[in-house]
Amino acid sequence: MTLDNKISNLISLLGGTGQVAHHLNIKSSAISNWKKLNKIPKNKYNSLIELSNHLNIDINSFLNTNNLNTMNLNKNINVLLIICGGIAAYKSLEIIRLIKKTEIDLDIVMTKSAQQFITPLLVTSLNGKKCYVELFSVEDESKMNHIHLARKPDVILISPATANIMAKLACGIADDLASTLLLATDSKIILAPSMNPIMWNNIATQANYQTLVNRGVHFVDPEKGDMACGESGTGRLAEPKLIFNTLLSHLKKKNVLNNNLDGISVIVTAGPTIEDIDPVRFVSNKSSGKQGFSIASELADRGALVTLITGPVSIPLPKVNKIIHVKSAQEMFDKTFSELPTTIIICAAAVADWKLIPELNNSIIIDNNNKIKKLKNNNSILTFKTIENPDILASVAQTKERPKLVIGFSAETENIINNAKQKLISKKIDLIIANDVSENKVFGSDYNKVFLIDKDSCEEWDSQNKKNIAFKLADKINNLLS
Numbered sequence: 001m002t003l004d005n006k007i008s009n010l011i012s013l014l015g016g017t018g019q020v021a022h023h024l025n026i027k028s029s030a031i032s033n034w035k036k037l038n039k040i041p042k043n044k045y046n047s048l049i050e051l052s053n054h055l056n057i058d059i060n061s062f063l064n065t066n067n068l069n070t071m072n073l074n075k076n077i078n079v080l081l082i083i084c085g086g087i088a089a090y091k092s093l094e095i096i097r098l099i100k101k102t103e104i105d106l107d108i109v110m111t112k113s114a115q116q117f118i119t120p121l122l123v124t125s126l127n128g129k130k131c132y133v134e135l136f137s138v139e140d141e142s143k144m145n146h147i148h149l150a151r152k153p154d155v156i157l158i159s160p161a162t163a164n165i166m167a168k169l170a171c172g173i174a175d176d177l178a179s180t181l182l183l184a185t186d187s188k189i190i191l192a193p194s195m196n197p198i199m200w201n202n203i204a205t206q207a208n209y210q211t212l213v214n215r216g217v218h219f220v221d222p223e224k225g226d227m228a229c230g231e232s233g234t235g236r237l238a239e240p241k242l243i244f245n246t247l248l249s250h251l252k253k254k255n256v257l258n259n260n261l262d263g264i265s266v267i268v269t270a271g272p273t274i275e276d277i278d279p280v281r282f283v284s285n286k287s288s289g290k291q292g293f294s295i296a297s298e299l300a301d302r303g304a305l306v307t308l309i310t311g312p313v314s315i316p317l318p319k320v321n322k323i324i325h326v327k328s329a330q331e332m333f334d335k336t337f338s339e340l341p342t343t344i345i346i347c348a349a350a351v352a353d354w355k356l357i358p359e360l361n362n363s364i365i366i367d368n369n370n371k372i373k374k375l376k377n378n379n380s381i382l383t384f385k386t387i388e389n390p391d392i393l394a395s396v397a398q399t400k401e402r403p404k405l406v407i408g409f410s411a412e413t414e415n416i417i418n419n420a421k422q423k424l425i426s427k428k429i430d431l432i433i434a435n436d437v438s439e440n441k442v443f444g445s446d447y448n449k450v451f452l453i454d455k456d457s458c459e460e461w462d463s464q465n466k467k468n469i470a471f472k473l474a475d476k477i478n479n480l481l482s
């Protein structure tokens with residue numbers, strides 16, 4: 001789509017080619033191309049809007065057109081914002097402001113306690129529309145009943161979300177307008193919690209969090225920092241811009257905005273592999289499969305055709321096109337190659353580097369079909385010969401059928417960034433996600449802190465839920481493919 005020969009001016013307004021390329025995570029040459037062609041690819045519009053919001057620049061008035069915010073926003077997009085009672089309620093005003101800059105149709109519900117912090121009058125003025133507060137309101141029910149309000153939105157955003165609304169949502173309690181809507185909706189729900197760190201870490205809140213995550217509710221996790229109550233820890237509302245961007249990304253996923261992963265084929269390897277020693281013993285590692293499964297699930301949600309090749313795990317299987325269960329590294333290697341070609345491969349599996357061949361002292365022959373027995377005289381020395389397993393990631397990256405995008409993980413306990421960079425180069429891959437897997441840090445946890453490294457840059461992502469990482473990675477992949 002052409003924007004009246006003004007692409008160059010628009011790019012300058014947004015800080016120039018370098019800044020725009022950096023923000024959109026694309027090469028400067030791509031931006032130069034847009035300028036030359038006076039054309040911007042459709043799938044970049046939202047990133048440009050995000051950048052303009054970030055810079056507080058109204059690109060509509062500059063362009064003298066209302067197009068940019070609406071170009072890939074379907075007119076009928078509706079978002080319901082539920083504001084709960086917490087000090088961070090005032091930050092929802094910024095979220096309203098950001099949403100109002102788009103063509104999204106916004107309805108707002110405030111709980112009783114939210115009204116202790118900000119008034120419905122203020123919210124109504126900002127949104128230019130009635131703010132709903134009562135479940136049993138004769139006037140509201142005659143105009144728009146609560147069931148309609150629950151069915152209408154493409155996404156429901158709760159910000160700030162209190163421990164109370166999380167508990168009610170997890171238990172199915174419907175005792176006010178907000179909780180009743182949540183029970184009556186089949187829309188995507190995003191929660192941005194904010195509360196005192198002890199409340200956030202309370203076993204009940206964490207159990208509710210887990211229940212909701214397992215049901216597909218998306219969280220913009222609270223951040224670490226000083227709280228208004230004087231304490232510090234995890235519980236501060238995420239930045240409004242991040243919450244807004246998450247909302248936009250979910251709208252993309254719902255196909256009301258562009259969804260560029262439609263029909264794209266992806267292989268994801270996940271979980272540990274195990275190497276048998278005898279029929280009852282094996283060696284493996286502590287990978288839970290959570291990060292790989294989250295990625296597979298996120299990409300499938302966005303329309304990608306995902307084949308998940310997983311080692312033995314004990315977590316619920318995600319909804320993807322195809323799941324292949326394997327045990328050993330060799331099996332994972334064979335199955336991966338049998339699924340090529342694909343557009344993308346993401347190797348998140350913690351693959352065993354060696355096969356172990358057991359050997360007993362005194363050159364006693366070991367029968368592979370039976371359990372290895374100790375020697376009668378208490379004198380057994382069991383040793384292992386090692387045979388290196390094939391490197392799946394490196395082999396795929398160097399095969400003729402190389403996917404367009406080859407992404408690996410790097411599990412490190414020291415020199416995280418340097419070691420990961422070396423793997424990126426030696427395995428000839430496009431992107432590596434490095435994490436510190438020292439004791440209790442990643443394996444089995446719902447959280448991960450990662451560095452995204454390519455040949456030119458290293459991005460640090462704060463510690464966050466593995467589903468969030470998958471979500472952001474999917475956005476990144478979207479950018480890389482376009």
Ligand code: CTP
Binds near residue numbers: 347349407
């Ligand atoms: N990988 C693989 N096949 C292997 C070993 C690793 O596909 N036989 C992939 C992993 O899935 C990951 C990346 O390679 O995406 C790096 O794995 P990692 O375990 O961090 O490193 P290794 O390559 O095994 O090297 P080292 O154990 O020496 O750190």
